[in-house]
Amino acid sequence: MSAVVPLSSLLDARRVWRGRVEPMPTGEQPTGWAALDAVLPGGGWPAAALSEILLPLDGVGELQLVLPTLARLSRGARPLVLVTPPYAPCVAGWRQRGVDMRRVEIVAAAEPDVLWAMEQCLRSGSCAAVLAWPRQADDRALRRLQVAADGGRALAFAFRDRRHLGNASPAALRLELEATPHDRVWIRKCRGGVVPAQPVSLPYAALH
Template sequence: MNAIAAPTLAQVLDHPGIWRRSAERQPRVRALPTGWESLDAKLPGGGWPQGALSEILFEHDGLGELDLVMPALATLTQEHRRVIFVAPPYLPYAPALVAAGVDLRFLHEIHAGSTEAAWSMEQCLRSGCCGAVVGWLPDIDYRSLRRLQLAAESGDACAMIFRPAQHAAHNSPAALRLKVSNSDEATYVDVLKSRGLLTTTAPLLRMRA
């Protein structure tokens, strides 16, 4: 009597090490809804990936790049989870933050130079007590980005980093890369890279009329 039955093909394919590319077998991505429906529809999991680094590349200040992340951050603070701004380039303005729905009691700002900023961002991500950590680190290198990505994984926090658009051509370990640009008086969001997304050419998304 044969004690070990020969495995069927279906059993073999159930092995966790085998990933089949098909619509219903997409890897599950836990995500935080962005608050922008058309953007959510494009992202795997329907939002900002949890426990991963998202990179937002923007051409100029004032294109609506912060509007892109505000709804998700506001939701986090309303759930009494902490949101940390690391080295913002300007003063985060309370009236607009409150109008966007942010509970200021759960928003913290860390004022730091570029090396200290990367360190504090990593500490916050790793700690496991922050909902989201948003950093403005224009000069960060690949190694530090990788550290942030790992820290976000270990602390299960949402990491977001804002960088100038000229870095779009460079390699990045971020799970999600968005580019915010402007043409014809409107702002467009372009998904440059997204872990777990099958279609590689996502059409541009018009954000601000």
Template sequence: MLFSSISTQNTRAIAQPQHIHPDLWRGSELSTYTRPTIGTGHESLDAELPGRGWPTGVLIELLIARAGIGELRLLRPALASLDPLQTIALINPPYIPNIVCWKNWLKTPRSIFYVRTAQRRDQWWAAEQTLKNGSCAALFCWTDSIPQLALKRLQLAAQTSQTLFVMYRPLAVKAIASPASLRLTLEPDRAGNLHISVIKRRGALHSKLLCLPRDTHNDFMSTQDGDMDRLAPTRTRTLATALAL
């Protein structure tokens, strides 16, 4: 009887999940994305994300208590690294975008595609079509509620693109399951620092709380352009055109 010998090293290599399928990973380890990732610009956050950055071509959810706590400041380094010839799409942002502020904030001219919808279903449709089109480098979408079926459709649509797709949702949906590949909660403290918790990622559970210090020198702020992260007003009022996101 003949026996074929396989070295221990080769056996371990064959047993690695990624050798079975590139989208498989061990639950105790961080996954490595087969798609490109974009560095967050924050070392502590990169260390906790599969591929050491924001994944493209998937649904990313950032859960926030309210607008203006630093949710755009967090994405600024990633946006600055994108191809300036490609469009950044914004669907139902809390404020009307100010292109001058965006230009000064990112240090280069950008094409901003802004959509405001009256109906929620139109918002989800616009996001899905933008992803399927594949011409935008980044797509940011703000929504207060969305059914699971619509989320699944957006996740599938994102997988057909290489777009950095971020959906801002209320912190209250933290306990509700989502098909998103990456979910983070963002909560500010009184000093304006941003505390980040990774509640879903491709890998082991995350137990640490990350802290992104508030910029002490906001070079993207001026008396004319305002802050890109503007706190939501406590009452309804007309917003000046000088306000940006």
């Protein structure tokens, strides 16, 4: 019969492997929402890539979703560009959330030129992030944005109506924002990872 050996003596003799919990790596482009970062591949937005955010309608909290990222990026050297936003940014509110408004540029473009303007800003390499609300964008146009974001090493955010969810998209990440009855985000596509079966809940006050 084998003798009983105290576990402490085995540990002291280093005869038992002791596992350690490694800290979760911080993504290169964290979203600023811990629950969302925890389920996204790489711990945040896909770097130098297009993220498509699908909405039930404009103004349901889509900018609040990206404000932590914009605040962080506004402390860098490259500006942030909004191409024809449906609503003018609330300067006081954005400043309260930490965005340096001196680093924010707004480009006014006619609807047929929104995609072109977004692509040029991304391709220039001079922008940290470019945001736009294109009404119409086919697979080819979105692929051009993805390529431009990669070439310009910028984050690209395209806010679109969720009726486009059924269409294939070359975006590295697709999120669907659900405002009612609960504020939460569904991950519909994430490059390099498995799409979670459950949505991510976000604080109600942060989305309105």
